[in-house]
Amino acid sequence: KIFVLSGVSGFAYKTEIETGKENVVLQEEPDLGASSNVVTRLARIIPRHQNFQLYFDNYFTSLRLLEYLAKEGIYSLGTVRRNRIPDCKLQQEKEIMKKERGYSEEYVADVNGIDVSTVAWKDNKIVVLASTFAGQKPEADVRRWDKQKSKYVTIKRPYVVGEYNRHMGGVDLIDSIMGIYKIRLRSKRWQVRLFYHYLDLTMANAWSGDEKYSHLAEADIQKVVDASKNALNWLENARQALAHTPRYQQPPHTTHQIRQERQNFESIVNPVLNKPKPKPKEKTPPPANNTAGDAQPAANQDTQSQAQQQSQEQMDVE
Incomplete structure (x- = not known):
């Protein structure tokens, strides 16, 4: 375990x-x-x-x-x-x-x-x-x-x-x-199985650390960091104020104020963290070669159109 x-x-x-x-x-x-x-x-x-x-x-x-x-x-x-x-x-x-x-x-x-x-x-x-x-x-x-x-x-x-x-x-x-993508190799030795497990864990960590937010710009990341620091400062000040408030007095912050601070924080952070990753660009098929001139005979034009159609059909299959 x-x-x-x-x-x-x-x-x-x-x-x-x-x-x-x-x-x-x-x-x-x-x-x-x-x-x-x-x-x-x-x-x-x-x-x-x-x-x-x-x-x-x-x-x-x-x-x-x-x-x-x-x-x-x-x-x-x-x-x-x-x-x-x-x-x-x-x-x-x-x-x-x-x-x-x-x-x-x-x-x-x-x-x-x-x-x-x-x-x-x-x-x-x-x-x-x-x-x-x-x-x-x-x-x-x-x-x-x-x-x-x-x-x-x-x-x-x-x-x-x-x-x-x-x-x-x-x-x-x-x-x-x-x-x-788990390593499928088997072994009766627990040391080898443990090594394989930690190798899988290392690769999972590398993927989790790089893939999730790798598409975000530095300015967006800094925006999240600044918002987090401001929220932490507000929470710490609120905690200290509450610690110095007697139990018989009203709390320094109401539930509505706390919810409002949370909504303000999420309105800044969520659009950045939930920004979708850009989709990879689709490869466009190369244009068909058209070496023949416009003055070709009709038979040659039909043959060329059939060849282009076959080529196009082959590209669709690929």
Whole structure:
């Protein structure tokens, strides 16, 4: 098994090979358990206090991991197993299953000075998520197929679920890219198979890094960079203002203002990032040779027209 730290675009930044019971922890890092320590080791390359967001599934998630990442300046979100939440205030699954589809509830707890939001949502089954930056609100309307009614119905989806679905899947994207031109050579030696796998991963990284935005001009890329810096500065100022605001006072920024800032950011960035790649120019067939003059006999003209037609038909086939 190989653990991968990847971006949403399918670029692998760091990998770690599972070696059994080995659990390496540095002195300045807490021992969070075998699964959470994997995230700690992979996250060493992430710059601290730069508003990065890290997503993982319920194999890795624990409240202590979210607390540690938040103190390191890294926001995090992940699905979580209910038995990993001490003194969980969420309703039991059998009680939530009695609710209608789309029901959700949220509890925010203070974990050693870090606010951690836990959200339970009922879809086909119950999903529990924990995050240090996203919660239940604002909810969005999504369509789901109802087997009993035999039609699509609209239900509410918490914001944290939408963020999780939007950013997870980078590793699956890597696997799909690697599977297109995978090395088919076989070997009984695990070292050789591992070498082939990392060779496939290297080629997938080269494709993901070069192909997706290689057609963008430097001015467009700089526009995205400037917009990202402005958005990060606004978020950091808003975070500091909120941290110095007493709980009994109104927050310094409303939800409408936050949505407006996000819309302004997306209006600048999305047209650049979604710009389609130019299509390659189609090759035009070479003109037919016409060496004969206009004063040729009729028989020669018919022969020449037939030859041109055959040549044209051959070019169409090619």
